[in-house]
Amino acid sequence: METTEGGQKRCAYCGRYYKPDARARKTQKSCSDAKCRAKRKRESQRKWTEANPDYFKGRYSEVKE
Numbered sequence: 001m002e003t004t005e006g007g008q009k010r011c012a013y014c015g016r017y018y019k020p021d022a023r024a025r026k027t028q029k030s031c032s033d034a035k036c037r038a039k040r041k042r043e044s045q046r047k048w049t050e051a052n053p054d055y056f057k058g059r060y061s062e063v064k065e
Helices: 034-051 060-064
Strands: none
Touching: none
């Protein structure tokens, strides 16, 4: 991830430069644009689901009651 001298980063989704939030500047990957945030969320959820394939399986009978 590129960082400029002014502390700006390049968005991983649209390529524009943005100023990251001070609390998350080391881990923030996308700008504040709604489309970029939606892409980031989808990617994050997909990765989590791939890493935890059995999380939603086998609990239907317990939850159904």
